[in-house]
Amino acid sequence: AQTVTQSQPEMSVQEAETVTLSCTYDTSESDYYLFWYKQPPSRQMILVIRQEAYKQQNATENRFSVNFQKAAKSFSLKISDSQLGDAAMYFCAYSNFGNEKLTFGTGTRLTIIP
Amino acid sequence: DAGVIQSPRHEVTEMGQEVTLRCKPISGHDYLFWYRQTMMRGLELLIYFNNNVPIDDSGMPEDRFSAKMPNASFSTLKIQPSEPRDSAVYFCASSPNQGSSGANVLTFGAGSRLTVL
Numbered sequence: 001a002q003t004v005t006q007s008q009p010e011m012s013v014q015e016a017e018t019v020t021l022s023c024t025y026d027t028s029e030s031d032y033y034l035f036w037y038k039q040p041p042s043r044q045m046i047l048v049i050r051q052e053a054y055k056q057q058n059a060t061e062n063r064f065s066v067n068f069q070k071a072a073k074s075f076s077l078k079i080s081d082s083q084l085g086d087a088a089m090y091f092c093a094y095s096n097f098g099n100e101k102l103t104f105g106t107g108t109r110l111t112i113i114p
Numbered sequence: 115d116a117g118v119i120q121s122p123r124h125e126v127t128e129m130g131q132e133v134t135l136r137c138k139p140i141s142g143h144d145y146l147f148w149y150r151q152t153m154m155r156g157l158e159l160l161i162y163f164n165n166n167v168p169i170d171d172s173g174m175p176e177d178r179f180s181a182k183m184p185n186a187s188f189s190t191l192k193i194q195p196s197e198p199r200d201s202a203v204y205f206c207a208s209s210p211n212q213g214s215s216g217a218n219v220l221t222f223g224a225g226s227r228l229t230v231l
Contacts, residue, residue: 033218043203045222091157095218100145100209101170102220104157 002027004094006105013082014113020067021077021108023092030054031097034068034075039107040088048090051075053097079110087112118223120206126229132194135226137206138187144211147220148181148191151203160204163189196230203227 003026013019025034036048051059051068058066063080079086092105119138127133139146147162161171166183174181178197183189193200207220 035219043225043227045205045207045220045225047219047221050219097218098212100164100212100218100220101147101159101162102218103159106156 002029002032002094002096002103004092004103004105006092006108008108009106010109010111012111012113013079015082015084017082018078018080019082019110021079021090021092021110023075023077023105025073025075025092025094027073027094027096029096033095033097034066035093035095035102036064036066036077037091037093037104038086038088039091040085045091049077082112084112084114086110118206118208118221120204120223120226122226123224124227124229126231127196128231129197130195131230132192133196133200133228133230135191135204135206135228137189137191137223139189139206139208140221141187142210143208143221145209146183146189147205147207147209148189149205149207149222151205151225152201157205160191193228196228198230201228201230 005024032053034051038046038048049059049061065078067076089107091107093102095102121136148160151157160173161181163183181191203225205225207222209220210216
C-alpha cells in the first residue's frame with residue numbers, strides 16, 4: 001500500500017518570505033500523480049498543484065512550485081512571497097495512475113507571521 | 115457549475131440516532147468519494163464510486179456505515195446507529211473520468227461536520 005509522510009506538523013514563515021513544505025511517499029509504481037491540497041480555516045479542501053510522475057519538469061502555479069525528486073520519492077512544495085491568505089493546513093496526496101483514489105499525508109499547519 | 119454540494123453543513127445528534135449525509139457531485143464527473151477527517155486519523159477514504167457503482171468500500175469502518183449512489187447526481191452516507199466516535203468532518207469529492215485532463219483531480223465539497231453526543 002502507498003503511504004505519504006509529512007514530517008513537519010507545523011511551519012511558520014514571515015510574510016513575503018519563502019517557505020518549503022516537505023513530503024515523502026512510498027510506492028512501487030512508476031506511473032502516479034502527486035498533489036498538494038490546502039485546507040484553510042473554512043475547511044474547504046482546495047487543490048494547489050498537481051504533478052504527473054512521468055513528467056520530469058516540476059509543476060508551478062503562480063507563487064507555488066514543487067521540487068519533485070522521483071528517485072528519492074520526495075515531493076516538496078515551495079511557496080514564494082508568502083501572503084496572509086496562505087495560512088492553512090497543507091496536505092500532500094498520492095494516487096496511482098489509473099486509480100482515482102487519493103492517499104493523504106497527515107498535513108502541515110502553515111502560519112504566516114505579519 | 116456550483117461545485118460539489120454537501121448537506122447538512124453541521125449535524126448534532128444523540129448516540130443511537132440515524133444520520134444521513136448527502137452529496138451532489140459535479141455534473142459529468144464519473145467518480146465520487148466519501149472521506150472522513152478527524153484529528154486522530156487525518157483524512158481517510160471511506161468508499162468511492164465509479165459511474166454509480168461502488169469500487170472500493172474497504173475504508174468503511176463497520177456495518178453501521180452504508181453508502182449509496184442511486185444516480186449520477188446524488189449520493190448518501192448513512193450511519194445507523196451513530197456513536198460518539200463517529201464525530202468527524204465528512205467530505206464528499208468528485209473527479210472526472212480517466213481520459214480527461216482533470217483525471218485524478220478531486221474537487222471537494224465543503225464537508226459535513228457531525229457531532230454525536
